[in-house]
Amino acid sequence: MRIDSWGEHKPIMRKILSYFALSLSLSGMFAGSALAQGGSFPDWLRNFKSEAAREGVSQQTIDAALNGISPIQRVIDLDRKQPESKIGFAKYKSNVITQGRIDEGRSLLRQHWNDLKRIESQYGVPPQYVVALWGMETSYGKNTGGFDVVDALATLAWEGRRAEFFKKELLDALKIIDQGHTSADNMRGSWAGAMGQCQFMPSSFRNFAVDYNGDGRKDIWGTRADVFASAANYLSKSGWKHDERWGRKVSAPAGLPKGLETRKTISEWAKLGVKQVDGSPLPKSDTMMASLVVPEGGNGEAYLAYDNYRVIMKWNRSIYFATSVGLLADLIAKGAPTPLNQ
Template sequence: MQRLSSLCLAATLAAPALAQDASFHQCLDGLRPTARANGVNETTFRAHTDSLQPLMSVIGNLDAQPEFKTPIWDYLTVLVDPQRVEEGAQRLQQNAELLQRVQQRFGVDPATVVAVWGVESNYGQGFGKTPIVQSLATLSCYGRRQAYFRTEFYSALRLLQAGHFPAERLQGSWAGAFGHTQFMPSTYERLAVDFDGDGRADLIDSVPDALASTANFLQRAGWRQELPWGFEVKLPEGFSVLGEGRRTKRPGSEWTARGVQRVDGTPVPADMSLGLLAPAGAQGPAFLVTRNFDAIYSYNAAESYGLAIAHLADRLRGGGPFATPWPTDDLGLTRAERRELQTLLLARGHDIGEVDGLLGEKTRSAVRAEQTRLGWEANGRAGQKLLRALRGG
């Protein structure tokens, strides 16, 4: 009787998974004609989809992207931390000759190219481990933006069909980006460059190809070599940022007339077309940005992402932190501080897994437990206040 009950339970648990797998393959069958119309032959489609299973974990990521969910002071603290600045300076030196050739051909400066590399894959140290055909197939059948992900799914299949990469190497982010600078498959098809002269554009194993392809992307997105991305400014008392943004560009002379000043004291260029970016409102850091910021933004359509790239590039040129503080009394943690926090949580008996500086669900659960112990709101956010409290015992 007990064995029969166990078998019944196993069958009950397996039923939803089997139904989901069936619906997934029904969806893929429906995509077959469109895939063929988009240049994917039947042999390729079957080879990469017949035994494919949905990867449902990627669906939750659609509404949890850090560019949109994380406070900007947390987002920038981890992406533009001392470790990333130091390693970026090393990459600039190691690849100086290559980056000079990239700049000569595409007109994009070394610091900006290396900043994209640093933010996208931590200078090639983290490509992502998700099989992108599986991920894109799942996103093509479930969740939001299915039309977009189907385009990328067909593109990924074409890359495999053309022999650009073996299937086992085509791994990357949950959303389908791959390589040193995390190109989507369709972006690879449009803009990937063979810069090392071996006859193929390889963003996975060739740093020259990846960096040149990134510069090509930015150039095609409207990058102008003679322009900065923008600069930090000081707003006059009572200035309203309502209705302003990177797309609402005005001549520098107009910003000057309205009392906006550069924080370094130099004049705002009178004829330069500039939009005002104030990601935390008028009380936080504010920036006048050019079309070069828009080019960075197009790499990953989020202003916090664009600001991370731009700020890291400035730091790699020797610049310092923003002059205006963020409007918060609890700043975020650098990666080194995140690792310290995890070590302190482990010492308190929390099962958080590996100390890696990545604040996954186990770490957030431990953070909530400690916040409850301290009588704080248990929101799972790890900031400077919690780190200080745990340091104190």
């Protein structure tokens, strides 16, 4: 929910505050953004409201979601911030795959086992991957972001650096509200508009979100069954193969071709000297394709990445992220009520 203490006076206070923000905008606070877009935020917002109406968004939703909003300087700052120095994979992995996250993932896997297994039977995605993504994205729903998604997306659509992309996401967000899945006040997420416990952008919500409990709302903010089914549906529609792993850590000789652009069968990798990390042979397969990935680069840890690894990268195009999801899923699976395919 929106965190404030305005109570029943919130609409009035919101408009009062917006006048101050718009005044600052006109006096220069957002001057760079206004120049980038060729106009002030009020002018942009007026034009966008007309476009939203032409796209079929109801006037009630347009008024409820957009009246009184103003740019968020913090969102602009975050969007323009230069990337920080990249940490190594070993440090990244130790940050995201903690014993606490593993233990909590195992506990939640057992708690929601029946729902997760039913979802697996429908979408073909084993429970440990759904739980691992949930843990990686929002620490199992605890860190979903503190920004008003509509306000943040409007800021980014006006600010100009990726205007068309964020304008489309904002239109999708309004259509989600219009369909009754949530309200503008409850649509909270990251500064870039990723929403709910699975951190879907509005376009991903419209393509993949699921009303699993049948209450008429696709609630990725508060209904865990909807969160799980939505994540599984995303992976399923992205090409998940139920009978395959994500990949595995391996021991590989120096000099082999690395990277996702090189694909060979597992048997071909075995002939090149790739083995399981304990030194045992790889499973035999003349059809299952894999790539040799070394997230750290150089002589770092090596992994054979299967097709499901590529599916995880459709969710987040980061080798660090995809590898960590797979490793976390394997560790969580060890706490399953019944053995899971490893």
